[in-house]
Amino acid sequence: MSSPSRRPHPSFKPPSTTAAFLILLSITFVFRFATLPSGAFDLPSLNDFSLFSPFTSSHTNPPQVDVSRILKHLRIFDRIVAYHGGNRHASGTGYETSAKYVEHFLGQDSCDVLERQQFDAPYWKQLKPATVSVVVGKPKTRHDIWDEAIIQLEEGRDFDLIHGPSAQWVSVSVAPLEGLGCKLVRKLMMNLPGYEVWDKVIVVERPSLEFMKGRGRGGGDDAAFGCSLNDVIHAGFTYGAKGLIITNGEQDGAGLWPLKGWQDVEWKDSGPERLPKYPVLSTSYAVGQILRNDGLISLDSSTSINVIKTFNLLCTWEPPSTTASNVTETLVIGAHLDSVATGPGVVDNASGSATILEWLLTLKKAGWWTKGGQGSTGERVLPEERRIVWAWWGAEELGLVGSQYFASNSVGPLNVVAAINVDMIASPNGVPRIVNASSAPIDAVIAPSQKIQKRFETEFRLVKESWERADSGMFNSDDWSFLEVGVPTGGLLNGASKLKTQSQREVYGGMAHAQYDPCWHRGCDTFGNVNVSLLKLMSRVGFNTVQYLAKKIDLKTWLWNGLNN
Known part of the structure; x- marks a missing residue:
């Protein structure tokens, strides 16, 4: 016998889809932080990152990225924000401390050159x-x-x-x-x-x-x-x-x-x-x-505007040769390190910054690089002509200013032949997405960018996961800075303010008619906003693609010689 039905009170109004999703995120946030280890909210010291243990196993072949270490980076970024006004904005101390954190992990033995590329940026503020x-x-x-x-x-x-x-x-x-x-x-x-x-x-x-x-x-x-x-x-x-x-x-x-x-x-x-x-x-x-x-x-x-001084953080792996004339190709791997002034930016884009940091550390541990460019196994892993620039862009949220500055001043001198961008790869209601090369602003760069896009797609197939293509965003992320100057570019993202469709829900799960990230550019973009399973997938696919491109001999020729090569 079925139970009698109950009618809701006439004044009851069910929450909207987005409101319900935000309630769910709040519950997740409370649960996750309730289970963090003691001392997780202590002020982070740049001399003692106790959440981390050293790599305990020898390098694998091929190397695999450990998502648990990426999550530990994200906890530290979130903790930094708590003590610096709730954000990592390019003009603030939260950004400076975030950069010091990355520099701490890189140290003096993870880069041939570790530098801050200084530039000016407009800082507009609504009062x-x-x-x-x-x-x-x-x-x-x-x-x-x-x-x-x-x-x-x-x-x-x-x-x-x-x-x-x-x-x-x-x-x-x-x-x-x-x-x-x-x-x-x-x-x-x-x-x-x-x-x-x-x-x-x-x-x-x-x-x-x-x-x-x-x-x-x-x-x-x-x-x-x-x-x-x-x-x-x-x-x-x-x-x-x-x-x-x-x-x-x-x-x-x-x-x-x-x-x-x-x-x-x-x-x-x-x-x-x-x-x-x-x-x-x-x-x-x-x-x-x-x-x-x-x-x-x-x-x-009521607003204010000032011109601020900020920087990109660049870690360069040079080829074995000490003469710059022998360097023929540079691959740039980047993610923006800053957040908006109105939120912590853990998904947007500490998720990208932490991920490329862990990619770098994993490849170094796997013997791909030591100072001077020789692999630690005694064999050269990267091609002789390959330079890699690992970049944490500044002032992306102010208008792609950092990546634009690099593209205007460094692409030519460094002979940059390709760029990878990682922006928002842990959206709570997100979808695995690859930047659609067909949306490049210059026709000539579409075909070589499609080579990078196809490689991402191959990696998704290898792990038997679905994905979608997304337009490059018309100035919405740093990949656009490179596309506009004719550099083939690829990227990963999960989505921000747009709504997930019912058909996407049927493939990827989550909640239909709710934003990919309801906390985008808001104060709730904390560690509790992170989609761990999506972060694991995206970091793995991106890491495998980066390895493929980094090892490719004569990368420029491969990119520009058509899709069938």
């Missing part, structure tokens, strides 16, 4: 939550009595303030432009007037991947005119606009949240004059449609 309202309606009579509605927008869901100085707008008119607004840039180049944006807020549409690839190639039509968001921002300021709003496009869907963060990849150490001089906001697709139908917008924001 208080912004308020935005939109007035919609139309005149009720010829005396301009408005039948109007005032919509108060929710920050983080309807809009995000992404850059620019403090401002107060009151019922300001908008100037919708076609696409990204490249026609305004063309007007400025031709010294034509731009009265349509004077004293108004410009509204443009977030560019599609096809547009960004067109920008890389150039072309005659507006979709490939060669302008960037920076170009439009500065053209608008020159013409007297009050600000700029970038809305999600129709291709993004009405449900996608606003663009988060500022990817000012064209700043490139050029100084404050390249930074926006008026507020720049992003909105959802729905809000964008309202604004384009003659809406008025009000804003109250």
